[in-house]
Amino acid sequence: MNFCLYCHKAFYEPVSWSFIAGLSEAMLFCEECSSSLERINGEYCEICGRSFILFPEQYRQKHCCTDCIRWEESKEWSGLLTKNRSLYVYNDFLKQIISTLKYRGDAELAQGFRAPFRKLYKKEFRGMLIVPIPLSEERHYERGFNQAMLLAELLGGELLFPLERVIHEKKQSKKSRKERMDIKENIFQASKEAERIRGQSVLLIDDVYTTGATIRQAAKVMLESGACEVSSMTVGR
Amino acid sequence: MRFVSFFVDGKTRIAPEPLAPLDHHPPPASFYNLPDFDPPPLNEDFAFNPTLQAELAGKLLLLDELSPSLEEIQQHYNNGYIQYNKGIDDEQGNWKCNRCGNCEPHMFASFSCYRCKEPQCVYCRNCIMMGRVSQCTPLVAWSGPDLNWESRNSELVWDGMLSPAQERATKKLVGKIGVRDELLIWAVCGAGKTEVLFQGIEKALKDGQRVCIATPRTDVVLELIPRLRKVFPGVTLSGLYGGSKDKMDGAQLILSTTHQLFRFRKAFDLIIVDEVDAFPFSYDKTLAHAVQQAKREEALMVYLSATPDRKMKKRGEHGELSSVKIPKRYHGFPLPVPRFLWCGHWKKLLKKNKLPQNVMSWISHQIERNRQGFLFVPSVRTLEQMVAILKKVNPLIEGVHAEDPDRKEKVMRFRNGETPILVTTTILERGVTVPFTDVAVLGAEEEIFSESALVQIAGRAGRSKDDPAGEVLFFHYGKTNAMVQAKRHIEQMNREAGL
Numbered sequence: 017m018n019f020c021l022y023c024h025k026a027f028y029e030p031v032s033w034s035f036i037a038g039l040s041e042a043m044l045f046c047e048e049c050s051s052s053l054e055r056i057n058g059e060y061c062e063i064c065g066r067s068f069i070l071f072p073e074q075y076r077q078k079h080c081c082t083d084c085i086r087w088e089e090s091k092e093w094s095g096l097l098t099k100n101r102s103l104y105v106y107n108d109f110l111k112q113i114i115s116t117l118k119y120r121g122d123a124e125l126a127q128g129f130r131a132p133f134r135k136l137y138k139k140e141f142r143g144m145l146i147v148p149i150p151l152s153e154e155r156h157y158e159r160g161f162n163q164a165m166l167l168a169e170l171l172g173g174e175l176l177f178p179l180e181r182v183i184h185e186k187k188q189s190k191k192s193r194k195e196r197m198d199i200k201e202n203i204f205q206a207s208k209e210a211e212r213i214r215g216q217s218v219l220l221i222d223d224v225y226t227t228g229a230t231i232r233q234a235a236k237v238m239l240e241s242g243a244c245e246v247s248s249m250t251v252g253r
Numbered sequence: 254m255r256f257v258s259f260f261v262d263g264k265t266r267i268a269p270e271p272l273a274p275l276d277h278h279p280p281p282a283s284f285y286n287l288p289d290f291d292p293p294p295l296n297e298d299f300a301f302n303p304t305l306q307a308e309l310a311g312k313l314l315l316l317d318e319l320s321p322s323l324e325e326i327q328q329h330y331n332n333g334y335i336q337y338n339k340g341i342d343d344e345q346g347n348w349k350c351n352r353c354g355n356c357e358p359h360m361f362a363s364f365s366c367y368r369c370k371e372p373q374c375v376y377c378r379n380c381i382m383m384g385r386v387s388q389c390t391p392l393v394a395w396s397g398p399d400l401n402w403e404s405r406n407s408e409l410v411w412d413g414m415l416s417p418a419q420e421r422a423t424k425k426l427v428g429k430i431g432v433r434d435e436l437l438i439w440a441v442c443g444a445g446k447t448e449v450l451f452q453g454i455e456k457a458l459k460d461g462q463r464v465c466i467a468t469p470r471t472d473v474v475l476e477l478i479p480r481l482r483k484v485f486p487g488v489t490l491s492g493l494y495g496g497s498k499d500k501m502d503g504a505q506l507i508l509s510t511t512h513q514l515f516r517f518r519k520a521f522d523l524i525i526v527d528e529v530d531a532f533p534f535s536y537d538k539t540l541a542h543a544v545q546q547a548k549r550e551e552a553l554m555v556y557l558s559a560t561p562d563r564k565m566k567k568r569g570e571h572g573e574l575s576s577v578k579i580p581k582r583y584h585g586f587p588l589p590v591p592r593f594l595w596c597g598h599w600k601k602l603l604k605k606n607k608l609p610q611n612v613m614s615w616i617s618h619q620i621e622r623n624r625q626g627f628l629f630v631p632s633v634r635t636l637e638q639m640v641a642i643l644k645k646v647n648p649l650i651e652g653v654h655a656e657d658p659d660r661k662e663k664v665m666r667f668r669n670g671e672t673p674i675l676v677t678t679t680i681l682e683r684g685v686t687v688p689f690t691d692v693a694v695l696g697a698e699e700e701i702f703s704e705s706a707l708v709q710i711a712g713r714a715g716r717s718k719d720d721p722a723g724e725v726l727f728f729h730y731g732k733t734n735a736m737v738q739a740k741r742h743i744e745q746m747n748r749e750a751g752l
Contacts, residue, residue, distance in 0.1 A: 019359045024360070024378075116381070116382075120381050120382060120384075120385065121376070121381065121384075121385040122362075122378060122381045122385075123362065123364035123376075124362035124364070124378060156367050157367055157368060159367070160364070160366050160367050160368045160374070160385070160387070161364050161365065161366065161367055162367075166364070
């Protein structure tokens with residue numbers, strides 16, 4: 017018997033040969049919670065990894081969503097991000113999980129994404145340097161941890177910290193997309209460790225890709241510090 | 254958070270790292286890893302902050318939950334007005350949360366903590382929705398003078414009449430105020446139990462006691478706030494539930510969901526626990542713990558229930574628990590007795606998008622004669638299937654369940670008479686009262702419909718004195734003990750009421 021990592025209800029795992037043979041990891045979310053998570057499968061935007069299923073056709077041009085086209089058309093932001101890939105659609109259920117993780121501080125919830133997050137890393141980004149998106153000093157202390165770092169740690173590789181968050185203003189989630197695109201000053205700067213990424217491929221890790229502004233700001237600093245390309249991976253999109 | 258410990262006059266004192274004295278002391282450590290320390294004695298000349306007293310007296314809070322600055326809090330500590338306690342304890346190798354009492358190993362986890370720099374800072378996952386309690390978070394308690402409300406006017410302003418049975422229960426309660434004891438008020442659905450409490454609460458308030466009414470459900474808190482504010486206009490009153498913004502700190506009368514009691518410690522001289530049968534056994538064990546911790550040692554505990562569980566009834570019979578019964582509704586009419594109607598293999602029919610014939614005809618009958626009806630079903634899945642079918646009969650029919658985002662609005666529309674039939678899971682079995690309503694249960698044989706659930710459901714009918722004879726139907730595919738017991742229970746109450 018297991019207890020669901022999110023709803024805490026007791027449940028029995030469906031028995032499978034791969035589990036008996038020790039090939040698959042124990043299930044951490046119960047069936048009901050697992051089925052509320054929508055895996056991004058099938059067609060998605062080539063740049064930001066947004067699922068095209070349940071996505072209005074008029075916001076799509078060939079393999080790109082119109083949001084990404086707008087980023088790519090702007091002189092300042094074009095070509096910064098090679099690609100983003102995410103595990104799940106950022107639906108109401110995932111929003112609840114992420115908010116319990118971040119704002120209530122239930123760090124353990126990150127463990128629920130371990131197996132699929134590792135798999136996605138191996139499939140799409142194997143060998144790239146892992147860089148969690150940092151929090152400001154203030155926010156980090158307040159929360160006691162950085163959720164992006166918890167997620168990056170799931171991958172099992174070495175983590176690099178070439179970034180520092182310098183601007184700690186009103187919460188990103190309260191800003192409009194336009195406000196985020198208009199930011200002139202970068203909220204990140206390179207840290208002492210930035211030398212280590214020169215000539216390397218960098219993979220940024222964050223909990224959610226919402227508008228892509230945070231990731232692109234970080235990517236910009238990484239490219240200026242000499243990274244040869246920057247991609248990102250998140251749980252929600 | 255990290256603290257430092259240091260010596261003053263041979264005593265070990267502590268301070269949060271940013272407020273540490275400059276001279277030599279051991280390196281800062283997680284609160285959990287501090288050596289034993291001595292609480293500073295109370296300095297009676299210290300001018301304490303009454304806001305802090307109101308926020309903290311009778312409670313156990315995180316530093317983040319207090320409004321004064323860390324400096325000011327530490328000053329109160331230095332003068333003996335505040336105590337720091339461990340948030341997480343180690344009890345014989347098991348973790349224990351000192352706020353919610355959780356000691357289930359799977360409800361603890363740890364993380365590499367940026368506050369205390371420990372690689373594994375253990376925290377409680379059970380009460381995390383109220384802010385994280387971890388090894389390095391002290392729980393803060395007030396050790397200064399008690400709050401007092403003596404200058405307040407606690408007069409009861411109410412000119413309603415009590416029925417003789419209500420009167421008897423009231424007398425019993427008033428007689429117990431100020432006594433360290435327990436009292437069970439066993440009142441049928443619609444007995445008017447809130448009114449029974451008025452005089453007892455008044456006496457307690459006048460004696461300067463702090464009073465709490467705890468209920469498992471937010472709906473009840475919301476319903477009680479205006480009623481009690483009206484009858485106790487001079488009393489400081491606060492309503493607490495998840496997400497409540499009411500920050501009336503230091504109130505004398507507190508209406509709270511049981512969850513919110515986690516934050517209280519030795520606060521109340523009188524605790525009234527509503528719907529005690531919904532709790533503690535069918536609920537979380539830690540909630541029972543919350544009630545125990547929130548009361549003072551000499552407190553009077555009052556339990557309210559229409560359907561006390563077997564254990565409590567037994568304690569009553571054996572004289573271990575004084576109890577008083579109100580078997581009659583306040584309007585004097587008998588409780589509607591359920592009728593059993595066999596409806597065949599309804600699950601099979603549902604799969605074919607059909608409903609049993611007699612259920613269908615009950616629904617059309619209700620609509621024809623313009624009477625609203627509650628239709629209780631055993632699961633959310635059944636509910637969804639039924640609503641899909643019934644919307645075709647009448648598009649105004651609605652379904653509601655606990656997770657429904659429009660729950661409040663739907664119940665409101667039913668109350669306003671806009672919805673002819675409201676299909677619902679057991680969430681509405683308690684509390685919700687709508688006059689001129691009949692009640693039916695589909696699948697009354699299902700396990701979820703226990704004796705007490707069925708009694709509560711039947712109790713939704715005939716609540717108003719203008720419509721005392723509501724109808725209660727149990728549609729079933731095979732009678733169960735619970736159904737028979739529920740019927741007996743209701744008949745017995747009517748007999749005891751002399752009806």
